[in-house]
Amino acid sequence: MTSPATRTRTQVGIVGAGPAGLLLSRLLALRGIDSVVVEARSRAYCEARQRAGLLEDGTVRLLRAAGLAGRLDREGLEHGGIYLQFDGERHHIDFRDLAEGRTVTVYAQTEIVKDLIAERTAAGAALHFEVAGTEVADLDTDRPLLRYTDSGGVAHEVECDVIAGCDGFHGICRPAVPDGVLSTVERAYPFAWLGILADVPPSTDELIYCRHDDGFALHSMRTPEVSRIYLQVPADEDIANWPDDRIWAEMQRRFAVPGWELKEGSITEKSITPMRSFVAAPMRYGRLFLAGDAAHIVPPTGAKGLNLALADVAVLTDALAALVLDRDHALADDYSRACLNRVWRATHFSWWMTSMLHIAPDADAMEAQLQLSQLRYVAASRAAATTLAENYVGYPPLRCGTLG
Numbered sequence: 001m002t003s004p005a006t007r008t009r010t011q012v013g014i015v016g017a018g019p020a021g022l023l024l025s026r027l028l029a030l031r032g033i034d035s036v037v038v039e040a041r042s043r044a045y046c047e048a049r050q051r052a053g054l055l056e057d058g059t060v061r062l063l064r065a066a067g068l069a070g071r072l073d074r075e076g077l078e079h080g081g082i083y084l085q086f087d088g089e090r091h092h093i094d095f096r097d098l099a100e101g102r103t104v105t106v107y108a109q110t111e112i113v114k115d116l117i118a119e120r121t122a123a124g125a126a127l128h129f130e131v132a133g134t135e136v137a138d139l140d141t142d143r144p145l146l147r148y149t150d151s152g153g154v155a156h157e158v159e160c161d162v163i164a165g166c167d168g169f170h171g172i173c174r175p176a177v178p179d180g181v182l183s184t185v186e187r188a189y190p191f192a193w194l195g196i197l198a199d200v201p202p203s204t205d206e207l208i209y210c211r212h213d214d215g216f217a218l219h220s221m222r223t224p225e226v227s228r229i230y231l232q233v234p235a236d237e238d239i240a241n242w243p244d245d246r247i248w249a250e251m252q253r254r255f256a257v258p259g260w261e262l263k264e265g266s267i268t269e270k271s272i273t274p275m276r277s278f279v280a281a282p283m284r285y286g287r288l289f290l291a292g293d294a295a296h297i298v299p300p301t302g303a304k305g306l307n308l309a310l311a312d313v314a315v316l317t318d319a320l321a322a323l324v325l326d327r328d329h330a331l332a333d334d335y336s337r338a339c340l341n342r343v344w345r346a347t348h349f350s351w352w353m354t355s356m357l358h359i360a361p362d363a364d365a366m367e368a369q370l371q372l373s374q375l376r377y378v379a380a381s382r383a384a385a386t387t388l389a390e391n392y393v394g395y396p397p398l399r400c401g402t403l404g
């Protein structure tokens with residue numbers, strides 16, 4: 001016989017301890033709002049999962065305002081631009097000049113997640129890893145329920161004022177919305193990224209986005225000692241086809257420009273990521289609010305996914321504070337519209353960067369010439385370069401609400 005679930009109460013039940021769920025829990029705590037975070041994976045897994053690396057200036061300000069930027073300010077690498085490479089030439093796009101002094105910062109998502117988990121743990125916040133059977137119910141009532149079984153096998157039922165679905169693209173919250181409520185728009189791209197981490201100092205001071213006839217390549221970094229590099233590969237590619245020496249040889253070929261050298265080192269991690277654009281709307285059903293990858297996905301070429309996820313929870317914090325503390329629905333009712341404005345801008349920018357820089361399997365000579373013409377225009381025209389720069393550093397610039 002199964003024993004009855006342990007019943008507790010919280011103001012906000014949060015599904016998922018990725019960057020969105022963890023930051024939401026912290027921002028709510030700063031407003032005096034209680035939350036419970038449940039996470040399917042282990043703490044070690046969440047802290048090791050390799051993903052994003054680039055933060056918009058608004059994201060950095062948000063983390064600072066939340067008191068979470070101690071290590072970010074010490075270890076993050078501020079970048080004032082990127083290089084665009086095509087036709088064997090490299091061109092600099094200067095964000096400081098083009099985007100009113102705004103910059104971006106290289107600081108790995110894994111480090112943000114570690115910082116957030118350390119803070120939440122030190123504060124004694126309810127953060128449960130390795131839960132199973134997460135369910136959300138009664139979403140169209142004022143007392144939605146969050147159910148899960150903890151790592152010790154004990155079943156829990158948490159009565160909430162609101163539930164935040166921060167459980168990523170493959171989570172359970174979006175599918176819990178009844179059929180017919182959400183409309184989804186999706187595009188799968190016919191290529192993927194093979195990403196590596198390598199113990200070698202970056203060969204560049206700023207990121208290189210490179211269009212090559214054989215496919216896109218991106219030189220990024222994690223620290224002054226660690227490089228992060230991506231290669232476009234076919235959508236269904238098997239990582240077993242890419243021994244380390246093939247990866248380096250392909251990178252050498254795609255990044256080659258006269259007088260510049262790509263330094264090689266030992267590869268410590270490699271994986272392949274599919275690319276898709278996806279938006280579900282509205283980002284709310286009753287007392288369930290979706291945030292981050294649970295509601296939308298962009299291809300990584302624009303470096304927007306993590307930044308969008310954190311922007312969502314900044315907007316959601318204001319909305320939930322008004323709802324839970326003052327019973328004022330206005331911001332909650334506007335949550336989806338407010339987020340989707342930024343989401344669609346980032347979706348367009350990420351699609352544009354992806355289309356301009358990747359080689360589609362069916363691309364013809366017309367496609368190639370159109371890409372090259374667009375790249376030459378961005379490199380030569382201040383107006384076109386400004387469009388890239390202001391989107392890359394984050395548009396519209398993030399307001400940090402009452403956090404300042």
Ligand code: RFL
Nearest residue numbers: 016018019020040052053167168292293303304305306307
């Ligand atoms: P996450 O990080 O996927 O976290 C969701 C969490 O929910 C948990 N979960 C559940 N927990 C409990 N019960 C369940 N039933 C659950 N189901 C799922 C999961 O285990 C997980 O811990 O979503 P979140 O918080 O919305 O954050 C989104 C970001 O992770 C994502 O958008 C970025 O990583 C995208 N991205 C990039 N974004 C940027 O802003 N800049 C970049 O430079 C950048 N580069 C990238 C990227 C993503 C990449 N990959 C691998 C997809 C580079 C790559 C290669």
Ligand code: PHB
Nearest residue numbers: 052053220300301302303
């Ligand atoms: C990364 O460093 O992982 C990264 C940087 C820029 C992108 C995507 C990924 O556009």
